[in-house]
Structures are given as C-alpha cells and as structure tokens.
Amino acid sequence: MSLSGVEATLARLLPEGVMFAVEDPRAAATGLYPEEVAHVARAVPKRQREFAAGRRAARAAFAKLGQGPAPLLAAKSRAPIWPQGIVGSISHCNDLCIAVCAHGEAFRALGVDIEERAPLPAGVLDMVTNAEERAWLATAESAAPIDIFSAKEATYKALYPLTQKMLGFHDLMIVPHREGGYFAQLMVPAGAFETGTQFLLLSDNFESHVIHIMILV
Numbered sequence: 001m002s003l004s005g006v007e008a009t010l011a012r013l014l015p016e017g018v019m020f021a022v023e024d025p026r027a028a029a030t031g032l033y034p035e036e037v038a039h040v041a042r043a044v045p046k047r048q049r050e051f052a053a054g055r056r057a058a059r060a061a062f063a064k065l066g067q068g069p070a071p072l073l074a075a076k077s078r079a080p081i082w083p084q085g086i087v088g089s090i091s092h093c094n095d096l097c098i099a100v101c102a103h104g105e106a107f108r109a110l111g112v113d114i115e116e117r118a119p120l121p122a123g124v125l126d127m128v129t130n131a132e133e134r135a136w137l138a139t140a141e142s143a144a145p146i147d148i149f150s151a152k153e154a155t156y157k158a159l160y161p162l163t164q165k166m167l168g169f170h171d172l173m174i175v176p177h178r179e180g181g182y183f184a185q186l187m188v189p190a191g192a193f194e195t196g197t198q199f200l201l202l203s204d205n206f207e208s209h210v211i212h213i214m215i216l217v
Contacts, residue, residue, distance in 0.1 A: 018101070031056045057090065057098065061088065077160065088102070091112045091113045110215055112154055112211070115146050150211070152172050
C-alpha cells in the first residue's frame with residue numbers, strides 16, 4: 001500500500017479541522033527527542049521503529065494545526081500524551097503508520113485504527129466478537145472479522161481519554177449501518193456515556209488494509 005494512497009483515503013474520510021500524516025513503520029527509528037529515545041530504550045527494534053514512525057507522523061500532523069514540535073511520550077496505558085489543547089490518535093500495522101489530531105476546542109476525541117486485511121488468528125474470533133456480531137458477519141458480503149476488531153480498537157482509543165475506563169471487546173458491539181459503515185454500541189456504561197450509546201465510525205477498505213476512525217465532537 002502506497003503512502004499516497006492512504007493519504008488520499010484519509011483526505012476523503014476526515015472532516016475539516018482533523019489533520020493527519022502517514023509514515024512507514026519499517027523505516028529507521030529516527031526523529032525522536034531524547035525523552036522519547038529513553039522511553040523506548042528497552043523495547044525491541046521493531047517496537048522502536050513503530051514508536052518513532054508514530055511520533056514523526058504525529059508531529060507532522062499537529063504542525064498543520066500550528067503546533068510546534070515537542071516530545072510526545074506515552075501514559076501507562078500506552079496512549080500518547082498530546083500537547084495541551086490537542087486531541088489525537090496513532091495507529092500502525094506492519095507497513096503503515098497513521099496519526100490524526102485536531103484542536104480540542106473543536107473535537108472531544110479521536111480514535112484511529114489501521115489493520116492489514118487478514119483472517120484473525122485461530123481462537124481470537126470468539127474473544128473479539130459476540131454471537132450477534134458473528135451472526136451478521138456470516139451473511140455479510142464485504143465485512144470480515146478484522147473489521148470488527150479494528151472498529152472496536154478505534155472506539156477504545158476515542159473513548160478512553162474521556163472515560164478513563166478500560167473496555168473489553170465484549171463491552172462494545174459493532175452494528176452495521178444500513179447505508180454502509182458501522183456504529184459502535186456500548187454494552188456497559190463508560191464515564192458519562194450510558195449503556196446502549198452508539199457512536200458512528202468512519203470506515204474504508206482499501207487494497208489490503210482496513211481503516212476505522214471515530215470522531216467525537
């Protein structure tokens with residue numbers, strides 16, 4: 001998948017005010033601040049490259065908002081600690097890394113997830129999906145289990161900064177939208193959001209990848 005192809009997809013999906021950048025997580029782990037180097041000093045090389053790609057992409061994205069360069073460390077949850085007044089999200093798979101960000105006064109939270117379009121490992125399907133999700137997947141023409149996994153990941157990333165609640169896969173249910181795409185429905189309360197609350201996801205399948213984005217205004 002070319003970086004330009006991902007950029008074209010994101011430009012089409014994202015609303016005005018949400019900035020993005022794309023990097024290759026297979027590239028050398030360059031462009032890090034000393035604090036960031038120390039943060040991943042004990043990580044394996046693959047993790048260091050992914051971390052560096054995420055930070056390069058994030059800085060390129062929030063530069064488009066007029067935000068100057070700064071270290072972007074991670075909380076214990078591994079979520080990036082964004083500069084004050086900025087909300088954002090980072091995701092990577094083996095060959096792509098995406099960062100999205102926006103001003104917090106315009107958007108409450110963002111969540112992005114990108115995955116290679118491939119079958120889930122054996123035994124993972126029941127862990128990720130519930131019976132209702134498996135039922136509609138069995139008759140779906142284009143959706144696959146990886147779509148549910150990715151949609152839930154994007155939802156977690158958007159909700160956690162607001163709720164500080166660690167959600168499990170079965171705490172969310174992905175519901176297909178009649179016009180295409182998906183809703184994520186809470187099966188448990190989370191912060192100020194009640195059980196049954198639904199959130200719209202932006203989704204796309206392109207080449208050998210799937211991407212899901214949640215934007216909370």
